Amino acid sequence: MRALPLFWILCCFLFGSSHATADTDRSQLRSIIDNAVRPVIEQYDVPGMAIAVTKDGERYFYHAGVMSRETRHPITSNTLFELGSISKTFTATLATYAQQDGKLSLDDKISKHLPALSGSSFEHISLLNLATHTAGGLPLQVPDDIRSNDQLMNYLRQWRPAFGAGTHRSYSNISIGLLGVVAAASMRLPFEDAIEKKLFPGLGMTHSYIRVPADRTQHYAQGYTRKDAPVRLNPGVLASEAYGVKSSAADMIRFIEANMQMLALDPKLQRALTDTHAGYFKAGDMTQDLIWEQYPYPIDLKQVLSGNSDAMVYESTPVTSLNGSMPLATNVMINKTGSTNGFAAYVAFIPAKKLGIVMLANKNYPAAARVTAAYRILTALDKQMTGAR
Numbered sequence: 021m022r023a024l025p026l027f028w029i030l031c032c033f034l035f036g037s038s039h040a041t042a043d044t045d046r047s048q049l050r051s052i053i054d055n056a057v058r059p060v061i062e063q064y065d066v067p068g069m070a071i072a073v074t075k076d077g078e079r080y081f082y083h084a085g086v087m088s089r090e091t092r093h094p095i096t097s098n099t100l101f102e103l104g105s106i107s108k109t110f111t112a113t114l115a116t117y118a119q120q121d122g123k124l125s126l127d128d129k130i131s132k133h134l135p136a137l138s139g140s141s142f143e144h145i146s147l148l149n150l151a152t153h154t155a156g157g158l159p160l161q162v163p164d165d166i167r168s169n170d171q172l173m174n175y176l177r178q179w180r181p182a183f184g185a186g187t188h189r190s191y192s193n194i195s196i197g198l199l200g201v202v203a204a205a206s207m208r209l210p211f212e213d214a215i216e217k218k219l220f221p222g223l224g225m226t227h228s229y230i231r232v233p234a235d236r237t238q239h240y241a242q243g244y245t246r247k248d249a250p251v252r253l254n255p256g257v258l259a260s261e262a263y264g265v266k267s268s269a270a271d272m273i274r275f276i277e278a279n280m281q282m283l284a285l286d287p288k289l290q291r292a293l294t295d296t297h298a299g300y301f302k303a304g305d306m307t308q309d310l311i312w313e314q315y316p317y318p319i320d321l322k323q324v325l326s327g328n329s330d331a332m333v334y335e336s337t338p339v340t341s342l343n344g345s346m347p348l349a350t351n352v353m354i355n356k357t358g359s360t361n362g363f364a365a366y367v368a369f370i371p372a373k374k375l376g377i378v379m380l381a382n383k384n385y386p387a388a389a390r391v392t393a394a395y396r397i398l399t400a401l402d403k404q405m406t407g408a409r
Contacts, residue, residue: 066382069084074273075374081269091242108358124202128147156182156183200258201258228268300346301341305323305327317372325392354368354371366394368394
């Protein structure tokens with residue numbers, strides 16, 4: 021294994037705390053994160069990682085390693101990482117925002133917004149089905165030979181579902197990609213503009229992009245495959261909508277806080293974020309929200325691992341409808357994994373505790389390792405917070 025110089029830089033923003041209390045918090049948090057994350061970094065030879073924690077209104081940032089094995093530039097809280105499928109949560113938020121604006125309804129059939137699919141199976145599939153991966157068995161990936169939206173529409177006109185809409189969960193980039201196409205079209209904007217010029221500014225996310233500007237490329241980490249080959253995202257059809265966002269730990273912890281109603285946002289945008297947390301289908305140990313995945317809290321690690329397993333990504337799972345939407349709850353854990361060929365990410369938060377975590381790495385390593393490390397950090401912090409009250 022390549023020797024990896026691990027150096028931790030801790031930045032924290034504390035409100036209403038004495039210096040002694042702040043020092044104690046820093047030491048305890050550092051120990052908790054070190055114990056959970058250092059073995060992961062060493063086992064998978066991860067070049068760099070950025071971790072952000074929000075705990076009861078306070079933010080903490082931890083950085084390990086380098087942006088690139090070649091340049092050796094250190095990771096910071098503003099280093100850009102590819103988010104992979106965590107990008108889908110922004111697409112879902114754009115759709116609920118468009119719904120708040122009266123431009124679409126999640127109950128609409130897809131063909132209402134995409135006339136090219138009139139007369140196809142999409143006459144019977146709703147936008148809600150797209151947002152919950154319950155369209156009937158759409159493939160995980162866009163087929164390799166599809167290089168344009170016209171070719172995609174051609175393919176979808178001929179596609180036939182394996183299951184009735186709303187009966188099975190089949191995780192799909194095509195599913196959320198179509199939702200993004202519809203949401204942006206309803207706002208009469210290109211998808212990239214809708215996210216970068218409307219959603220990100222509204223959230224106060226100033227270091228997040230689909231198209232990384234030239235003057236920000238020096239902050240874009242180099243990614244590495246599991247075999248340690250350098251790689252970055254090579255976008256295909258529906259990449260922007262399904263897995264195209266690049267963001268930083270600083271921006272993503274802000275996004276997590278926004279999802280827990282901890283920021284002063286435009287009320288319409290705040291409602292759009294909250295709407296993505298409604299539970300629509302029960303799939304195994306997990307409740308499927310609008311892209312977000314939810315569990316009652318407290319919960320055992322094995323249940324969270326089950327909900328984030330390869331089987332949930334690559335296989336179709338029968339679901340139980342929750343008859344509309346499960347009432348919004350705060351005493352839950354909400355999470356999402358994401359990865360590209362060269363990056364791995366995980367976010368999770370517990371609204372009732374005002375507790376959340378962001379983990380970003382510039383190497384693709386297993387989701388189970390991410391989930392386990394984050395679970396250990398969150399449960400240790402929850403225990404610490406509960407004991408302090």
